[in-house]
Amino acid sequence: MINKKAHLFYTLFVISVYLLGCQSSPMKFTHTAILRHINYEKNLKAGDTFYIKTVIDGLSKSNTVQLHIRNSYGVETFSPIISKNNYVFKIYSQANRRKGIAEFFITVENKLLHEGKFYVTEDTTRTNFIVSYVGPKFLIPNVIPAVSALSIPVDSMDNAISIKDTFDYYETDTKGILRTFPKQKKIGSASYYFEPKYIKGNYMMSAQYRESSSKLYAIHTSSDAALNYEFIISGYNGLADGYQLIHFKTDQIVDKYANIIPDGTLVNFTIIDREGHHYFTKTTTINGYAEADITQPERPTVWRVVSNIDNIATSSGVKLNFDYPIDSIHYELKDYKVNIAPVYTKLGYLIADGTQVNFIITHTNNKKTYTFSSQLKNGISYVVFNKDLYPKGDYSLQIEILGVRSKVTNFKI
Amino acid sequence: MNQSINRSILKALIFASFVLCSVVLLYGISRVFYYFNTGADRSTMLPQFSEIKDVYNPSYSWNYSDPECEKKPDTIFLNKLTRDYLNAFYSFNSSQRTSKSIGLKDYFIDPIYGKMEQYLADNKKNKIRVESTSLSHHMNITYFSNDAQVIRFIDSNVLEYNRIYRGEKPFSEKYNWSNYEVVMKLENGKWKIRQFDKISIQPPINNTSVTLATDSTDFIRVENGTFYLKDKEFQVKGINYYPQNFPWNRFWKYYDEKIIKDDIALIKKSGLNSVRIFIPLQQFDDPKTFDDNFLHLQHFLKTCAKNEIYVMITLFDFYSTYQTMDWTFCDRHIEKLVKPLANDPTIMAWDIKNEPDLDFKNHPKEYVTSWINFILTQMRTYAPNQLITIGWSNLKDAENFINGVDFISAHYYLLPEDFAKQYATLKSLTPNKPIVIQEYGTHSYNSLYFPDSRTIWDQEAYYKSIHEEFKKASMNHYMAWTLYDFKSIPNEVVGKLPWRKKIQQNFGFIDKNGNVKPAFKYVAPNYDKIVKKKINRDRYNLFYFMSLFVFLILIIFVILLGFYVAKIKAKVNQ
Numbered sequence: 001m002i003n004k005k006a007h008l009f010y011t012l013f014v015i016s017v018y019l020l021g022c023q024s025s026p027m028k029f030t031h032t033a034i035l036r037h038i039n040y041e042k043n044l045k046a047g048d049t050f051y052i053k054t055v056i057d058g059l060s061k062s063n064t065v066q067l068h069i070r071n072s073y074g075v076e077t078f079s080p081i082i083s084k085n086n087y088v089f090k091i092y093s094q095a096n097r098r099k100g101i102a103e104f105f106i107t108v109e110n111k112l113l114h115e116g117k118f119y120v121t122e123d124t125t126r127t128n129f130i131v132s133y134v135g136p137k138f139l140i141p142n143v144i145p146a147v148s149a150l151s152i153p154v155d156s157m158d159n160a161i162s163i164k165d166t167f168d169y170y171e172t173d174t175k176g177i178l179r180t181f182p183k184q185k186k187i188g189s190a191s192y193y194f195e196p197k198y199i200k201g202n203y204m205m206s207a208q209y210r211e212s213s214s215k216l217y218a219i220h221t222s223s224d225a226a227l228n229y230e231f232i233i234s235g236y237n238g239l240a241d242g243y244q245l246i247h248f249k250t251d252q253i254v255d256k257y258a259n260i261i262p263d264g265t266l267v268n269f270t271i272i273d274r275e276g277h278h279y280f281t282k283t284t285t286i287n288g289y290a291e292a293d294i295t296q297p298e299r300p301t302v303w304r305v306v307s308n309i310d311n312i313a314t315s316s317g318v319k320l321n322f323d324y325p326i327d328s329i330h331y332e333l334k335d336y337k338v339n340i341a342p343v344y345t346k347l348g349y350l351i352a353d354g355t356q357v358n359f360i361i362t363h364t365n366n367k368k369t370y371t372f373s374s375q376l377k378n379g380i381s382y383v384v385f386n387k388d389l390y391p392k393g394d395y396s397l398q399i400e401i402l403g404v405r406s407k408v409t410n411f412k413i
Numbered sequence: 414m415n416q417s418i419n420r421s422i423l424k425a426l427i428f429a430s431f432v433l434c435s436v437v438l439l440y441g442i443s444r445v446f447y448y449f450n451t452g453a454d455r456s457t458m459l460p461q462f463s464e465i466k467d468v469y470n471p472s473y474s475w476n477y478s479d480p481e482c483e484k485k486p487d488t489i490f491l492n493k494l495t496r497d498y499l500n501a502f503y504s505f506n507s508s509q510r511t512s513k514s515i516g517l518k519d520y521f522i523d524p525i526y527g528k529m530e531q532y533l534a535d536n537k538k539n540k541i542r543v544e545s546t547s548l549s550h551h552m553n554i555t556y557f558s559n560d561a562q563v564i565r566f567i568d569s570n571v572l573e574y575n576r577i578y579r580g581e582k583p584f585s586e587k588y589n590w591s592n593y594e595v596v597m598k599l600e601n602g603k604w605k606i607r608q609f610d611k612i613s614i615q616p617p618i619n620n621t622s623v624t625l626a627t628d629s630t631d632f633i634r635v636e637n638g639t640f641y642l643k644d645k646e647f648q649v650k651g652i653n654y655y656p657q658n659f660p661w662n663r664f665w666k667y668y669d670e671k672i673i674k675d676d677i678a679l680i681k682k683s684g685l686n687s688v689r690i691f692i693p694l695q696q697f698d699d700p701k702t703f704d705d706n707f708l709h710l711q712h713f714l715k716t717c718a719k720n721e722i723y724v725m726i727t728l729f730d731f732y733s734t735y736q737t738m739d740w741t742f743c744d745r746h747i748e749k750l751v752k753p754l755a756n757d758p759t760i761m762a763w764d765i766k767n768e769p770d771l772d773f774k775n776h777p778k779e780y781v782t783s784w785i786n787f788i789l790t791q792m793r794t795y796a797p798n799q800l801i802t803i804g805w806s807n808l809k810d811a812e813n814f815i816n817g818v819d820f821i822s823a824h825y826y827l828l829p830e831d832f833a834k835q836y837a838t839l840k841s842l843t844p845n846k847p848i849v850i851q852e853y854g855t856h857s858y859n860s861l862y863f864p865d866s867r868t869i870w871d872q873e874a875y876y877k878s879i880h881e882e883f884k885k886a887s888m889n890h891y892m893a894w895t896l897y898d899f900k901s902i903p904n905e906v907v908g909k910l911p912w913r914k915k916i917q918q919n920f921g922f923i924d925k926n927g928n929v930k931p932a933f934k935y936v937a938p939n940y941d942k943i944v945k946k947k948i949n950r951d952r953y954n955l956f957y958f959m960s961l962f963v964f965l966i967l968i969i970f971v972i973l974l975g976f977y978v979a980k981i982k983a984k985v986n987q
Contacts, residue, residue: 068541068577068584072593072611073525074509074532075577077539094528100610105577105585112584117614131607133598136560148559152596152608158524160594160608189565189596191556 032058033065033108036085040116046099046123046157050091054106056113057085064109069095071102071120096120099159122159129154132207132214141224141257145196151207151214152189163190165210172204197221200259223259226313231269233305233318235293239345240322240402242298243352250307250315252288260288267309269294274302297322299403326351329399329406336387336411342379343401350379357381357401364394364410376401387413468742469503473550486557486564494564497604498597502547505529506738509543512536522598522605544576544583544737548744561599565608568593572617574737576783583779589614631758632798633723635819638845640890642723649761649849649890650938651687651725652680657897657923661906662693662731665702668709673716680896681720684938687761688722689851689892691730698746707750714759723761725851725892727804729788731905733772735780743784744791755796762800763792764822764851769803770810782813789817804851808835815843824852824894829878836886849890853879857898857930858919861960863912869930876932893936897921 037055044050052067059065067078067089076095080087095102099122106114131152136144149169153161167190169180180192190207197203200223207214231250248269253261267290271279283292290307297303301322308314323346330341338359343351354375361370370390374381390413399406475491486494501520508517512533518526536542549572556565569592577585596608633642640647656676659667680688690713696702717724728747754760765788772781785803792801800819805811811823821843825832839848857872858865876893883891898921907913922933934940 066539066579068579070543070575070577072609073529074536075541075543076532076535077541077579094531098528098610100612101591101614103614107579107584110579110582110584115585133558133563135558135562144559146559148556150556150558150563150565150596160610189556191565193559 033063033113034058035106035114038106038114038116040118042118044096044118044120046097046120046155046159048096050096050118052089052091052104052106054080054087054089054114055085056087056108059085059108065113066107067091068105068107069102070104071095071098072100073098097157097159099157120159122161123155123157124161124164126155127153127161127210127212128156128158129212130207130209130214132217134205134217134219137217137219139197139219139221141196141198141221141255141259143224145198147194147197147203147205147219148191149194149205149207149217150189150191151209153209153212160189161209163209168208169194170206170208198224198257198259200257223261224255224257226253226261226265226309227256228313229253229307229315231290231307231315231318233320236320237296237347238321238323239325239347240297240300241325241345241352242296242355242402244296245293246296246320248292248294248305248307250285250290253285253290253309253313254288261285261309263287265290265309267292267307269305269307272304272306273297300324324404325402326404329401329404331399331406331409333397333409333411336385336413338381338383338385338397338399340376340381340383340399340401343376344379351376351401353377355402357399359383360398360400361385361390362396362398363391364396366393468736468739469499469506469546470745471499471502471546471548471550471741472744472748473499473552476551476553478553478555486554486561490561494597494604498552498568498595498606499550501606502550503738506543506545506547508533509536509545510738512542519603520605521609522600522607525606525609540578540580542578544578546574546737546740548572548574548741563596563598564604565594565596568595574740574783574787576737576779581777586779586783588617590617633758633761633800635800635847638847640820640847647686649687649892650685650936651689651723651892652685652922652936653852653892653895654680654688654690655895655897655899657921657925658900660897660899661691661903662696663903664691665693665696665706665709668706668712670712670716673713676896677716677720677722679943681722682939683933683943684940685936686721686723687725687892688717689725689727689764691727691767692750693730694728694732694746697750698742703749707753710754714754714757718757718759722759724759725762725764725802726760727764727767729766732766733775735772735776735784737780737783740784740787743788747788747791747795751792751795755798758798760796760799762802762819763796764802764804765789765792767804768806768824770806770813773810785814786817789814802849802851808839811839811848812842815846818846820846820890821848822851823848825850825879826853826855829875829882832879832882833886836888840886847890848888849892850883850888851892852894853891854894854920854932856916856919857924857932858916859957860912860915861957861964863915865912865916869924869932873931873935876935880935891936893922895921896923898924900925 034057035054036057038052039054040052041050056065061082065080065082065087067080069076069078069091071094073094076093078089078091078095080089097120099120101117101119103115103117105112131154132149134147134149136147139145139147151167153163155161169192170177171180171194180194190209194205197219198221200221203219203221205217205219229251231248234247234249235244236246237244250267253265253267255261263284263286265285267283267285269281269283269292271294273279279294281292281294283290299322303320303322304317305320306315306317325345326343327346329343332339332341340357343355345351354377356373357376358371358373362368374383392413394410394412396408396410398408473495475495477485497520504516504520508514508529514526514530514533517529521529549570550568551570552566552568554564554566556563558564571591571593573589573591575585575587575589576583591614592612594608594610594612595606597604598607599605630643633640633647635641640649654676655661655664656669656672658672659669677688692710697706714724728750729743732743751763766785769781769785789801802818802820802822803814805813805823807827808823808825811821815821821839823839836848855867855872855875857867857869859868860866883889899918902914902918907917922930922936924930929940929944937943
């Protein structure tokens with residue numbers, strides 16, 4: 001019994017020592033591996049199941065044999081199917097799906113046994129879709145007039161397909177659908193620089209290779225910079241009546257390719273009067289036309305009018321003369337009441353309501369002047385003096401409307 | 414009495430614990446307050462991209478072969494594109510090293526990004542990692558879109574270095590020339606890779622056809638195991654040099670032309686023919702200090718040339734990372750520094766690293782050896798006329814790279830009597846290459862308190878013995894450590910411990926007072942010309958006895974204090 005216990009303890013002790021030993025120094029496998037034979041395809045089609053068949057001598061079952069494949073995107077590791085000393089690596093993963101050169105390393109116990117490389121070509125039997133980039137999407141003649149396109153036909157594994165057949169680009173134009181061919185065909189892509197577009201409008205573009213098409217791309221061509229233009233004036237009557245509206249209207253503003261400039265383009269009208277004062281009015285274009293109204297001045301003057309689109313286009317200048325709107329003023333002064341007869345312009349219409357009437361009363365002896373004003377309504381005005389406001393003496397009265405002065409009438413207070 | 418003392422102690426303890434609790438509480442409150450007052454950085458609202466590190470800086474060139482393209486990329490555009498493309502490479506290499514996809518999404522568009530993530534997960538599972546870098550890129554644009562949003566180019570002859578690990582050990586290490594087809598697209602202001610196919614690889618061709626200077630005979634050269642200068646044999650009799658007040662990294666910072674002029678003249682007068690100096694990487698890499706330091710280096714070389722002193726320049730001082738990702742940065746460093754000096758015959762040799770074998774302990778050996786191999790290759794292209802060596806810390810490790818260097822350099826700080834055997838072993842491995850003992854010597858630090866105390870007479874004895882051993886072994890090339898004793902040295906050299914620092918400060922032949930130590934007569938052929946008065950110093954000088962006296966007084970004081978305290982305690986107990 002004692003012997004049995006002793007034997008059991010001894011066995012446990014040996015096992016413990018062994019396990020502890022393993023813990024502190026991992027078991028080391030040794031090998032004298034010799035690669036006797038290796039067989040693999042050097043050129044593969046992406047997606048095909050791929051085998052690297054090796055015959056390695058000098059290995060036991062406990063030896064770790066691995067295959068590491070490194071391509072553009074990283075490294076993948078594979079374990080072999082073992083039968084006697086045949087080690088076969090079956091590869092069906094990213095390693096044989098990714099186009100390009102791949103290096104492989106066969107290791108035994110993390111030591112290199114053999115290395116090689118193979119090339120994976122794209123699956124040319126089927127084009128999955130065409131990755132296309134078309135740009136710019138918005139054209140401006142003379143600034144960015146043309147679109148370029150890069151198209152990469154890819155297989156189902158996103159490998160670029162070498163273009164060997166006809167590659168077509170299509171575009172809608174004013175003449176209809178055009179078919180063009182890329183001048184440059186690269187190894188894995190086609191690129192094309194489309195003809196410049198000068199006519200305003202929308203264009204559609206797409207690429208086709210074999211049975212696959214790219215997305216349809218819409219390109220908008222805008223008009224180019226506006227050319228210089230002229231404008232016409234209507235409503236002008238030459239009188240500084242402060243009432244009549246003058247209407248400015250530009251010609252249809254276009255670029256050099258006869259494209260109408262975009263709606264909403266800001267157009268300025270600048271007025272410089274005889275005294276050098278500047279007046280501005282701004283408007284925007286609709287269908288290439290810009291229109292603006294401005295009231296005639298209240299004083300006789302000369303206007304020089306010019307129009308422009310900021311730093312892009314301008315018009316030639318127009319000169320406008322404004323004369324006194326009325327010939328004479330008729331009134332009656334009686335018992336300190338002034339009654340102004342209806343005032344007509346030179347063209348025979350009544351002066352606008354609200355036009356200011358200035359009364360100028362001058363003391364004859366000391367030349368002191370008193371002024372007050374009223375407004376016309378229906379062309380007439382009626383005013384009563386408050387004689388208590390003025391010192392006694394001889395006075396003269398003169399009336400002024402729109403810069404025109406009446407004759408002088410003397411009276412006494 | 415006892416009770417009152419206990420009460421006082423208790424009070425003091427309570428007060429102390431109150432103060433401690435208050436401090437801890439206040440600290441806690443302040444941390445909470447700090448936490449709630451620090452929010453997210455507002456700039457993070459904008460898209461953030463992980464940027465390339467300064468360490469990754471491969472050489473590159475752009476060519477253009479798309480005659481149809483109306484819009485040609487300008488320099489500003491290409492700079493941005495280059496940065497993003499190289500960032501992509503850097504991220505890819507970093508990811509392969511760490512098996513983490515951090516940063517990849519900034520530079521690769523799906524589906525590439527998704528696939529790379531799968532690879533990384535697989536690598537993590539299988540303990541695979543790849544240390545890789547690319548050293549040069551030659552991009553040829555084949556398509557550039559009119560709106561500058563898409564570009565396609567072939568990156569050809571990309572010189573890549575790869576070391577593939579499974580577990581801790583690498584199973585493959587190689588250089589390759591690879592060609593890539595790349596399509597990049599501008600997304601959110603960033604150029605990202607849409608297509609990335611490695612279309613071919615081939616091993617690099619060793620380009621040995623370097624252009625030699627028209628009169629390369631001005632340079633020191635090695636023929637049949639002997640140094641030659643023009644037609645005469647040249648024996649290296651040199652010294653490691655730092656100015657007395659500015660050793661190590663202070664040398665270039667406080668460079669003084671007058672001091673250098675005087676010191677080089679002194680070295681010349683002493684009959685030596687060469688000096689060894691050091692280039693600290695950081696000071697010669699920083700763009701802010703490079704220009705000044707480079708001018709100083711040029712001045713140093715000019716001063717040496719006037720005195721016919723030849724210079725051995727040790728590169729990469731205080732560099733010790735050896736990461737693969739650093740290689741391009743190291744390459745740019747030597748390109749900037751070595752290339753402009755490649756035709757200067759005053760430079761006897763470039764020593765690419767001081768004691769790299771000491772880093773075998775801190776890094777995997779393959780990190781260090783691969784780095785050395787790379788730098789050796791690059792140095793050959795930048796300085797074809799000048800000799801190249803590596804300053805190993807001992808004769809045994811100098812057996813590394815004996816085929817890669819022009820002559821062997823090793824340091825020897827062991828016993829003189831062991832020299833001959835070690836030297837003979839090394840010499841037998843490389844009979845056709847001269848061996849230079851690039852550093853050797855002993856200190857003369859005489860201390861009462863610290864271990865390893867020596868005198869100038871010990872130093873003299875050492876130099877006498879070692880030079881006898883040199884003679885016996887027919888070893889003719891030496892560079893002693895060092896010209897001066899230093900008043901102070903930076904902590905980076907041997908750490909902060911005073912006994913280490915003091916020893917390192919006293920390795921020189923000229924002490925802090927300008928006296929020439931007797932050991933110099935074995936090194937300097939014209940020793941007598943430079944000695945003004947003979948130095949007479951013993952181990953047991955006045956300072957030594959004064960120190961001992963003070964030390965004894967201190968011990969007596971401590972003993973008396975002990976007695977006094979015991980007496981008071983006895984009184985209190987009564």
